[in-house]
Amino acid sequence: MSYIADSARYDGRMPYRRVGRSGLVLPAVSLGLWQNFGGVDVFETGRAMLRRAFDRGVTHFDLANNYGPPYGSAEENFGRWFASDFAAHRDELVISTKAGWDMWPGPYGGPSGSRKHVLASCEQSLRRMGLDYVDIFYSHRVDADTPLEETMGALAHLHRQGKALYLGISSYSPELTRQAEAILRSEGVPLLIHQPNYSMLNRDIEQGLLPALGELGVGCIAFSPLAQGMLSDKYLKGVPDDARARRDGSLKQRMLSADNLERIRALNDIAAARGQSLAQMAIAWVLRDARVTSALIGARTVAQLDDSLDAVKRLDFSAEELAAIDRHAGD
Numbered sequence: 001m002s003y004i005a006d007s008a009r010y011d012g013r014m015p016y017r018r019v020g021r022s023g024l025v026l027p028a029v030s031l032g033l034w035q036n037f038g039g040v041d042v043f044e045t046g047r048a049m050l051r052r053a054f055d056r057g058v059t060h061f062d063l064a065n066n067y068g069p070p071y072g073s074a075e076e077n078f079g080r081w082f083a084s085d086f087a088a089h090r091d092e093l094v095i096s097t098k099a100g101w102d103m104w105p106g107p108y109g110g111p112s113g114s115r116k117h118v119l120a121s122c123e124q125s126l127r128r129m130g131l132d133y134v135d136i137f138y139s140h141r142v143d144a145d146t147p148l149e150e151t152m153g154a155l156a157h158l159h160r161q162g163k164a165l166y167l168g169i170s171s172y173s174p175e176l177t178r179q180a181e182a183i184l185r186s187e188g189v190p191l192l193i194h195q196p197n198y199s200m201l202n203r204d205i206e207q208g209l210l211p212a213l214g215e216l217g218v219g220c221i222a223f224s225p226l227a228q229g230m231l232s233d234k235y236l237k238g239v240p241d242d243a244r245a246r247r248d249g250s251l252k253q254r255m256l257s258a259d260n261l262e263r264i265r266a267l268n269d270i271a272a273a274r275g276q277s278l279a280q281m282a283i284a285w286v287l288r289d290a291r292v293t294s295a296l297i298g299a300r301t302v303a304q305l306d307d308s309l310d311a312v313k314r315l316d317f318s319a320e321e322l323a324a325i326d327r328h329a330g331d
């Protein structure tokens with residue numbers, strides 16, 4: 001069935017937040033296509049989730065060269081959904097992709113931060129998605145074997161070519177973030193955004209990265225705010241057959257230790273007292289810091305997506321709630 005976007009999608013339910021000191025805003029909740037949108041997944045479910053997200057004001061979709069599986073298939077699928085459903089809405093969308101992890105065979109296919117890898121990967125991504133440009137292009141990881149000048153130089157080249165409107169980095173340390181920002185600035189290109197892992201079960205960025213981003217005026221989009229689904233009630237009564245911990249290697253069952261489950265149960269009780277699901281509270285919690293521009297979630301079903309997007313109905317926290325969460329949230 002052809003898609004007609006909900007005319008009420010900008011009716012004020014989804015807040016938009018400024019990315020650092022840039023002119024760009026992003027939805028408080030953005031959707032990533034790392035899992036559940038690949039060639040092995042149900043094509044129509046992926047399409048339904050993208051449609052619902054857009055209908056609810058989610059204007060930002062995040063991809064990477066190797067999202068799938070198989071590698072490249074999330075971008076290929078996205079290209080088909082984009083052509084059929086979203087082409088008319090191109091200027092309402094912020095589409096991002098990344099290079100840096102392993103992607104194609106041979107010495108240039110990654111993991112790599114070389115100019116050779118980054119420029120070729122961007123071309124491939126644009127082709128798969130059927131786009132002339134992406135809104136944000138990321139260096140997905142630090143490559144200790146490539147000079148940072150080379151990786152940032154390649155990003156700046158894409159920016160000058162108009163193939164990337166903005167540039168980002170992911171999972172860079174605070175120190176390398178400062179260096180990357182300075183190199184890009186010397187090339188006359190701002191660093192727009194950093195994409196780190198951040199959730200109630202991984203608070204590492206509060207120590208060095210968030211203060212650095214705040215100081216530099218660089219935005220922050222927090223990936224895996226649900227800790228890959230652990231910050232929900234699904235694992236409190238065992239591991240469901242269809243859950244990520246059962247399905248693939250990215251969420252190890254050892255993460256579901258008795259200690260972690262106890263913390264999750266306590267956090268679930270706090271969420272219930274707030275009248276929220278734990279997933280909703282986990283999203284609201286990463287957004288409590290103004291330096292965090294957007295919570296970058298994943299979803300496997302439209303029902304999950306709807307539940308998570310309802311986080312925006314209650315983003316405020318009392319000091320007592322935050323203190324109670326602090327007693328259980330940590331690395």
Ligand code: NDP
Nearest residue numbers: 032033034223224225226227228229232243244279297298
């Ligand atoms: P989340 O922490 O949001 O986990 C998503 C998973 O949690 C879903 O697939 C589902 O898993 C479960 N879930 C989602 N919503 C609910 C809900 N309301 N109730 C219960 N369970 C729910 O994020 P991801 O780990 O998927 O990452 C999100 C995005 O971040 C990626 O798509 C990607 O764009 C980006 N990312 C970037 C990385 C980087 O290196 N830059 C690394 C990782 C992610 P289940 O199948 O168990 O139900």
